[in-house]
Amino acid sequence: MRTKSLSFKIIIRILFFTILLGAAIFSTYYYYTRSEIERSTRENAVFLADNTIKMIEEIIKPAEMIPNNLSWMLETGAIPKDSIMPFLAKLVKNNPIIYASAIAFEPGMFAPNVAAYAPYAYRNGEKIETINLWSPDYNYFIMDWYQIPAMLKESYWTEPYYDEGGADALLSTYSVPFYLNKGGERVLGGIITIDISLEWLTEIVRSVKIFETGYAFLISRTGVYVTHPDPNNIMNQTIFTRAKELEEPELRDIGRNMIHGVSDLTSIDLKTLGYVWIYHTQMPTTKWSLGVVYPHNEMFAGLHKLNFTIILLSFIGLGLLLFFTIRIINRQISPLAKFAASARGIASGDFNTELPHIENSEEMKELHDSFAFMQKELADYIVHLKETTSAKEKIESELRIAKEIQMGMIPHIFPPFPDMPEIDLYATLLSAKEVGGDLYDFFLLDDNRMCFAIGDVSGKGIPASLFMAVTRTLLRSVADKEKSTAEIVSSINKTLSFNNESNMFVTFFLGILDIQKGELKYCNAGHNPPILIKNKKDVSYFNITKAIPVGLFESYEYTEESIRIALDDQIFLYTDGLTEAEDVNNALFGDDLLLQVISQHAAASPREIIEATTQAVANHVKGHTQSDDLTMMSISYYGTTRA
Amino acid sequence: MKHVIFVRIFICCLLLMLSLQTLQAQSEKLVFSPHWIPQAQFAGFYVALDQGFYRDAGLDVQIIHSSADVSSLDLLKSGKADVVSSFLMDAIKLRVNQTPLVNIAQLSQHSALMLVAKKKSGISKPEDLQGKKLGIWSSGFDDIPFAFLRDRKINMEIVRILNTVNLFLMDGVDVMTVMNYNEYDQIINSGINEEELTAFYFADYGYDIPEDGLYCLESTYKTKKDALRKFVQATLKGWEYAAKNRDYTVNLVVAEMKKAHLPNNKAHQYWMLDKVLELITPGNKKVAYGQLMRADFLYALDIIKINSGIKDIKLTMEDFFMD
Incomplete structure (x- = not known):
């Protein structure tokens, strides 16, 4: 996997969380702003519609009062029937809002024999004209303005109509039934009307401007457009035919709500305007319905513009944030790369590598100090290590020399007595890595007697080797032809035991062989019993004596033993480094295996036996590190006959 | 010479056009x-x-x-x-x-002639028309409606109207004679849904005249x-x-x-x-x-x-x- 840089990871995370946070904040802001706009639009729509209606009603309501009062006046007889015509003329003249006015009588209600009479006053330019509306061609009883209020017994605003050839304007007639007393009964007397021009009304509605394309419109009780921004719709279309033409069934539903007097804010996706909000409410007087149309896009146009700005700024901000974050992070963590280079320098041994210069960050300063400390400590340690190493090397060199000296003390030349065919002797001391404490020695006491010894000093190292050297030196100085082996060993013991503060000791086997007689006198001070090979075939250990090693008790008296050695007999001596040689499983070579190996080579010369045994040990340990000195010495006795 | 020929051709064309007219x-x-x-x-x-x-x-x-x-x-x-x-x-x-x-x-x-009533007036079958107000044009077209009522012995209060559907819309009459191709659609175009209306097509009652x-x-x-x-x-x-x-x-x-x-x-x-x-x-x-x-x-x-x-x-x- 490709590892990414720390700064990259930090920046990506910062960026991710910034965008996430930004998106969350933006969404919340957008949601609330939108709701707020919707709420305020709703309020505004209601206010606008109500206000528009109020403006219209302020004109219509006083106008409605005129026929309402007139009906009361007619009923009470306040207006004499013969002055109705001039009264109407005066009424039209004095009320600019009224284009015309009529009082249409039910048959026989104006006068018993008058089937129809409808005095009518109307404007003709500046003049006020009066006529009787009734004619055979104008049967007002079946006109909406008369028939509907007469049948319903309630006042009625007619559907708007275009008065061609008369007012040449859009008019609506307000009709109010009036009652008269006939034979003591209150009966319908007829209908009072006022014709009102709707020019001012359309002007009021048309003046409503909502955003860019929003508008207000007014529909009659049957859904006919009284006002609409598209003049082609006025009086030609109902909201329902328009819904049909535009194939907008929802518009029909809105229209139905409108003519049923419902006030509601609703939305619709129109093919012509797109998604719009419509608030509609009814005019209390005419029962016509006013709708205000808010184009959705324009409602939120400001918000969308602001959103665009915010998003643009956010991107710029994000870019700047990214730029500075990269810069800051790079500046902050750039020492890390330098530290890495320094660490590499230090690792390669240059303890004087310059560390990056840190000024601005506590953490980096701490890292710098740690690095500096490490640098100093490492330098000190290396100096110390150098000293220690050289000291160790010195010691090792000295030890090596000590070992060489030690080995030098041991006779190395074989055969040792070329002039003496009676005996053959071979010995090896394979020392372990450290300086050991094994020893062997042999020398002639006189022409007939050979002294030989093998020993193993307790412990290892310099003390053991010193003790060995002392033992060997003592042997050489103490041994002479007068003394028995016991006396020699006792003497050595006495010297070694004296002031032996370190409590070191040595297992020691000392033998003196009388070459002429073949008599071997020996003293064993706690050493492994040697092996006697008789007639080149019988192999056996020497008897085990109970004498203690040399160096322990000053006054210990060692005893001498003796055996007779026959021709071709061989004595095999060794230290415990042989029998205790371990393989990887800590299995010892052991006495039995030794005896077995020796008996297999019973007829061999001392050198051959030792070499065979060495090989056997090597086979046993299989490369496991040698832990103790391995010392062997073998003496073959050929007697005087060979000479 | 050529010039004379062109003039003659022109005159001929003129004469032809005049005769066509x-x-x-x-x-x-x-x-x-x-x-x-x-x-x-x-x-x-x-x-x-x-x-x-x-x-x-x-x-x-x-x-x-x-x-x-x-x-x-x-x-x-x-x-x-x-x-x-x-x-x-x-x-x-x-x-x-x-x-x-x-x-x-x-x-x-x-026949495109029909009676239309608002369901809310409780009219769903011819018998329901009994005693209701029927708007009929003053200009005529009333023979079939009268035959329909007479044949079924239905008495209705006849209200003569001019030419709008407003009286019906205002509930001034319960039933109205309309033409399927005209007033019926006008009623629908005034905001009343078809399912709110009961329609009696005279053609369906044997008067497909x-x-x-x-x-x-x-x-x-x-x-x-x-x-x-x-x-x-x-x-x-x-x-x-x-x-x-x-x-x-x-x-x-x-x-x-x-x-x-x-x-x-x-x-x-x-x-x-x-x-x-x-x-x-x-x-x-x-x-x-x-x-x-x-x-x-x-x-x-x-x-x-x-x-x-x-x-x-x-x-x-x-x-x-x-x-």
């Missing part, structure tokens, strides 16, 4: 009046005129409109129109009343027989064209309505055109386009006899319908 001027002049204001009900006539079908037939047709005050039959009687369209029932009654008119083509083969036909005075028929036949054929061609070109036809009708300063919208005219085209189509009736079925004529005459109480009306199919 004279020929055109000699084409027969006919004045036609539909029996109501311009609307898709008369689309075939406007199309035939606009598409030149009349001109191609050698006719110079002029369309004049009747009004609420002056009916097409009045125009016919006064001689202001040579051909008029009219309701079959009205034409028979006029003929019975000694106006010498003849049917030269029966355009509509079916043809309506619009073409009429002229007997005297006109005698003098302009050939021109009238051409007129009928060109008119039928106009209807055929209208059926195939609805958008064009509706636009043409709306333009005519605008000329007459009438409230107009396409939605209603499409509805009307479609319904009127259905009426013209014989459908299950064994009759050719433009022909009056004898059975229909006799049935119409029967209803008139019963309605008027005059039993010995002597009018034959042959006297009335000029094939």
Whole structure:
């Protein structure tokens, strides 16, 4: 996997969380702003519609009062029937809002024999004209303005109509039934009307401007457009035919709500305007319905513009944030790369590598100090290590020399007595890595007697080797032809035991062989019993004596033993480094295996036996590190006959 | 020399053009009046005129409109129109009343007349009409409604109305006589849904009596027989064209309505055109386009006899319908 840089990871995370946070904040802001706009639009729509209606009603309501009062006046007889015509003329003249006015009588209600009479006053330019509306061609009883209020017994605003050839304007007639007393009964007397021009009304509605394309419109009780921004719709279309033409069934539903007097804010996706909000409410007087149309896009146009700005700024901000974050992070963590280079320098041994210069960050300063400390400590340690190493090397060199000296003390030349065919002797001391404490020695006491010894000093190292050297030196100085082996060993013991503060000791086997007689006198001070090979075939250990090693008790008296050695007999001596040689499983070579190996080579010369045994040990340990000195010495006795 | 030849050729061409113009001027002049204001009900006539079908037939047709005050039959009687369209029932009654008119083509083969009521008035079947207020036009078209009520022994309070549906919309009457192609759609276009209405089509109750036909005075028929036949054929061609070109036809009708300063919208005219085209189509009736079925004529005459109480009306199919 490709590892990414720390700064990259930090920046990506910062960026991710910034965008996430930004998106969350933006969404919340957008949601609330939108709701707020919707709420305020709703309020505004209601206010606008109500206000528009109020403006219209302020004109219509006083106008409605005129026929309402007139009906009361007619009923009470306040207006004499013969002055109705001039009264109407005066009424039209004095009320600019009224284009015309009529009082249409039910048959026989104006006068018993008058089937129809409808005095009518109307404007003709500046003049006020009066006529009787009734004619055979104008049967007002079946006109909406008369028939509907007469049948319903309630006042009625007619559907708007275009008065061609008369007012040449859009008019609506307000009709109010009036009652008269006939034979003591209150009966319908007829209908009072006022014709009102709707020019001012359309002007009021048309003046409503909502955003860019929003508008207000007014529909009659049957859904006919009284006002609409598209003049082609006025009086030609109902909201329902328009819904049909535009194939907008929802518009029909809105229209139905409108003519049923419902006030509601609703939305619709129109093919012509797109998604719009419509608030509609009814005019209390005419029962016509006013709708205000808010184009959705324009409602939120400001918000969308602001959103665009915010998003643009956010991107710029994000870019700047990214730029500075990269810069800051790079500046902050750039020492890390330098530290890495320094660490590499230090690792390669240059303890004087310059560390990056840190000024601005506590953490980096701490890292710098740690690095500096490490640098100093490492330098000190290396100096110390150098000293220690050289000291160790010195010691090792000295030890090596000590070992060489030690080995030098041991006779190395074989055969040792070329002039003496009676005996053959071979010995090896394979020392372990450290300086050991094994020893062997042999020398002639006189022409007939050979002294030989093998020993193993307790412990290892310099003390053991010193003790060995002392033992060997003592042997050489103490041994002479007068003394028995016991006396020699006792003497050595006495010297070694004296002031032996370190409590070191040595297992020691000392033998003196009388070459002429073949008599071997020996003293064993706690050493492994040697092996006697008789007639080149019988192999056996020497008897085990109970004498203690040399160096322990000053006054210990060692005893001498003796055996007779026959021709071709061989004595095999060794230290415990042989029998205790371990393989990887800590299995010892052991006495039995030794005896077995020796008996297999019973007829061999001392050198051959030792070499065979060495090989056997090597086979046993299989490369496991040698832990103790391995010392062997073998003496073959050929007697005087060979000479 | 060459110059002289060109002059001669030019003169010849001029003469030829003049003679053609004279020929055109000699084409027969006919004045036609539909029996109501311009609307898709008369689309075939406007199309035939606009598409030149009349001109191609050698006719110079002029369309004049009747009004609420002056009916097409009045125009016919006064001689202001040579051909008029009219309701079959009205034409028979006029003929019975000694106006010498003849049917030269029966355009509509079916009845579009119907009663409509608001379901909220509790009217869902004919019996529910008992005692309710029925709005009927003051201009007529009442023979079939009366036959329907009489045959079912239903008494209704008759309210004569002019020509709007407002009284019905305002609940001034419970039921109203309407034309399926006109007022019924006007009611729907005033915000009442079809499912809120109960409709009684007279055709469904056995009164599928043809309506619009073409009429002229007997005297006109005698003098302009050939021109009238051409007129009928060109008119039928106009209807055929209208059926195939609805958008064009509706636009043409709306333009005519605008000329007459009438409230107009396409939605209603499409509805009307479609319904009127259905009426013209014989459908299950064994009759050719433009022909009056004898059975229909006799049935119409029967209803008139019963309605008027005059039993010995002597009018034959042959006297009335000029094939």
